Amino acid sequence: MSDVIEDSRFCRSGGDKIMFSDAVVEAINQVRQKYPDSQGAVLPSLHIIQKAYGHLSYEAMRFVSQHLRVPESDVFGTATFYSLYRWKSAGKHQIQICHNLSCSLLGAESLIKHLEQKLGVCEGQVTKDGRFSFIRMECIGRCDGAPAMLIDDDYHGELTPQKIDEVLKKYE
Amino acid sequence: MEKMLLKRVDIPNANDIDVALKHGAYGALSAAFGMRPVDVVNEVKRATLRGRGGAGFPTGLKWELCARVPGSLKYLLCNADEGEPGTIKDRFILHQDPHLLIEGMVISGYAIGAERGYIYLRYEYPKAIGILEKAIEQAYAKGYLGKNILGKGVNFDLSVHRGAGAYICGEETALIESLEGKRGQPRIRPPFPASQGAWRKPTVINNVETLSNIPFIIGMGGDAYAKIGAETAPGPKIYGVSGHVNKPGVYELPMGTTLREIIYTHCGGIKGGKKLKAVIPGGASTPILTESHLDVKMDFNSLVAAGSMLGSGAVMVMDETVDMVNVAYVLVRFFAHESCGKCTPCREGTAWLYQVYTRLMHGEGKEGDIDLLLYICETVKGKCFCPLGEGAIQPVLSSIKHFRADYEARIKSGVVSH
Numbered sequence: 001m002s003d004v005i006e007d008s009r010f011c012r013s014g015g016d017k018i019m020f021s022d023a024v025v026e027a028i029n030q031v032r033q034k035y036p037d038s039q040g041a042v043l044p045s046l047h048i049i050q051k052a053y054g055h056l057s058y059e060a061m062r063f064v065s066q067h068l069r070v071p072e073s074d075v076f077g078t079a080t081f082y083s084l085y086r087w088k089s090a091g092k093h094q095i096q097i098c099h100n101l102s103c104s105l106l107g108a109e110s111l112i113k114h115l116e117q118k119l120g121v122c123e124g125q126v127t128k129d130g131r132f133s134f135i136r137m138e139c140i141g142r143c144d145g146a147p148a149m150l151i152d153d154d155y156h157g158e159l160t161p162q163k164i165d166e167v168l169k170k171y172e
Numbered sequence: 173m174e175k176m177l178l179k180r181v182d183i184p185n186a187n188d189i190d191v192a193l194k195h196g197a198y199g200a201l202s203a204a205f206g207m208r209p210v211d212v213v214n215e216v217k218r219a220t221l222r223g224r225g226g227a228g229f230p231t232g233l234k235w236e237l238c239a240r241v242p243g244s245l246k247y248l249l250c251n252a253d254e255g256e257p258g259t260i261k262d263r264f265i266l267h268q269d270p271h272l273l274i275e276g277m278v279i280s281g282y283a284i285g286a287e288r289g290y291i292y293l294r295y296e297y298p299k300a301i302g303i304l305e306k307a308i309e310q311a312y313a314k315g316y317l318g319k320n321i322l323g324k325g326v327n328f329d330l331s332v333h334r335g336a337g338a339y340i341c342g343e344e345t346a347l348i349e350s351l352e353g354k355r356g357q358p359r360i361r362p363p364f365p366a367s368q369g370a371w372r373k374p375t376v377i378n379n380v381e382t383l384s385n386i387p388f389i390i391g392m393g394g395d396a397y398a399k400i401g402a403e404t405a406p407g408p409k410i411y412g413v414s415g416h417v418n419k420p421g422v423y424e425l426p427m428g429t430t431l432r433e434i435i436y437t438h439c440g441g442i443k444g445g446k447k448l449k450a451v452i453p454g455g456a457s458t459p460i461l462t463e464s465h466l467d468v469k470m471d472f473n474s475l476v477a478a479g480s481m482l483g484s485g486a487v488m489v490m491d492e493t494v495d496m497v498n499v500a501y502v503l504v505r506f507f508a509h510e511s512c513g514k515c516t517p518c519r520e521g522t523a524w525l526y527q528v529y530t531r532l533m534h535g536e537g538k539e540g541d542i543d544l545l546l547y548i549c550e551t552v553k554g555k556c557f558c559p560l561g562e563g564a565i566q567p568v569l570s571s572i573k574h575f576r577a578d579y580e581a582r583i584k585s586g587v588v589s590h
């Protein structure tokens with residue numbers, strides 16, 4: 001990425017304007033209204049793009065920089081700081097399984113092994129059919145239902161290998 | 173004690189404004205607006221409410237500092253990052269009674285002179301975002317948010333800002349940076365947020381549970397509130413319990429309830445009738461306690477006297493089968509992952525600790541590793557930019573202090589786990 005960093009450290013620099021869909025642009029313009037300056041809208045803008053396209057990219061960061069008139073270096077710094085921005089596609093369904101203490105006390109590690117075997121992938125990889133990917137999480141705040149995981153936006157708790165198998169069937 | 177904070181949480185659909193209104197939501201607003209802002213602050217001071225986010229700072233004092241700063245543009249931020257491992261309490265309010273939080277925020281904003289609020293919500297609560305946004309929309313539609321609330325000339329706007337997976341953003345100055353669209357790294361203090369916070373304007377940051385207490389303090393008066401629970405930190409407290417107990421969950425009890433009562437009376441004791449080995453009383457960064465500490469009162473001062481902290485009130489219970497090296501490994505891995513990288517002692521210290529623990533877990537522990545761990549902790553202790561590093565060494569120090577035998581056995585036997 002060094003070439004790009006060189007030619008456009010700031011949003012005013014030349015180069016092609018990157019286009020994103022009208023819906024994405026509109027959503028970003030809306031969210032911009034919530035903040036006293038445009039930099040405030042950086043995190044939500046990145047969320048909007050990740051949701052629409054599945055992951056972030058250099059183009060996404062550059063677009064946010066240009067659109068919000070925030071230096072590219074700042075957008076870059078922000079986007080790369082947080083662990084839940086993605087740089088490649090997740091599966092159609094993203095499994096987020098917790099391995100922090102409460103879940104670990106109740107068997108999270110063996111469940112993760114089970115998932116690896118069942119899906120035939122390691123953490124961060126997508127299954128061949130594209131249906132699933134999984135990542136380990138640091139506490140998803142479901143300790144009362146440990147061991148727990150999120151699939152997309154839904155919680156599943158008190159997991160056992162059998163329960164995981166049952167749950168996965170529901171996701172096409 | 174009759175439930176206060178979790179009262180509506182048990183009522184189906186209480187996150188809908190019509191249901192919430194039937195059960196008393198927004199009832200304290202008109203009483204609060206009938207008082208001068210300074211009197212609202214004084215009421216909270218009389219209640220001697222201490223923050224529920226972890227540090228236990230007196231809420232009234234924090235508000236007073238901000239309210240006194242001249243200028244009309246101020247911010248009220250709600251800390252809904254709930255990232256401390258083991259912590260589940262705020263989720264119940266966010267999911268099931270968001271109107272309690274919104275009511276608390278409107279009153280708090282009025283007290284400190286802020287007309288703009290944000291709820292900083294962790295990304296890992298995907299259900300909460302929709303619920304909160306709907307609740308906020310409903311509150312606007314009914315005139316509890318926006319301009320001229322209740323026709324009393326009070327204005328308050330509110331929206332939700334989602335994090336993106338970073339524990340450090342629960343630290344209040346990192347939270348502000350993240351709200352402003354930056355990397356979530358803490359700021360130097362002073363200036364304190366009360367004088368220069370979000371966008372360099374006077375700002376108050378309070379935890380979800382703290383803000384949810386405000387309507388009750390206004391409703392019953394600070395003096396009556398101060399009679400609940402511990403004298404040094406009164407009020408109801410939501411304890412979130414997980415690990416090896418029969419009934420994990422949230423329990424709203426008077427502040428200062430003993431650990432024994434929480435575990436054995438409310439949570440039905442240890443799973444499978446086993447014995448208790450260790451308990452973390454307030455989330456990952458609070459020192460581990462043992463069976464001999466069970467009679468400690470779960471309030472700020474009593475836990476400090478017992479060598480730990482109340483933190484977020486997240487109780488994690490471990491039975492006799494648990495290997496404490498394993499526990500410390502899991503927690504150290506967490507802190508190493510979450511260290512923001514700004515200061516060297518925390519960034520390097522957590523990484524080194526993680527390396528040593530990884531070796532121990534692989535059955536490659538060496539003679540002298542315990543001393544090495546203690547030495548690394550010494551290089552972190554008191555030397556970090558923010559409290560994250562200090563928190564990271566607590567599981568190490570306390571597990572070695574109370575369960576040194578677990579370390580010695582593992583080094584000797586070379587057992588491999590994971």
Ligand SMILES: Cc1cc2nc3c(=O)[nH]c(=O)nc-3n(C[C@H](O)[C@H](O)[C@H](O)COP(=O)(O)O)c2cc1C
Pocket residue numbers: 222223224225226227228229231251252253254255256339340341342343344345377378379380382383558559560
């Ligand atoms: C590393 C770190 C993480 C924190 N995480 C949280 C959190 O998730 N939620 C929270 O309310 N406070 C958290 N805090 C405490 C906040 O910095 C702050 O003290 C608190 O939000 C103030 O609110 P209160 O006075 O109502 O407790 C954290 C502090 C540190 C150092």
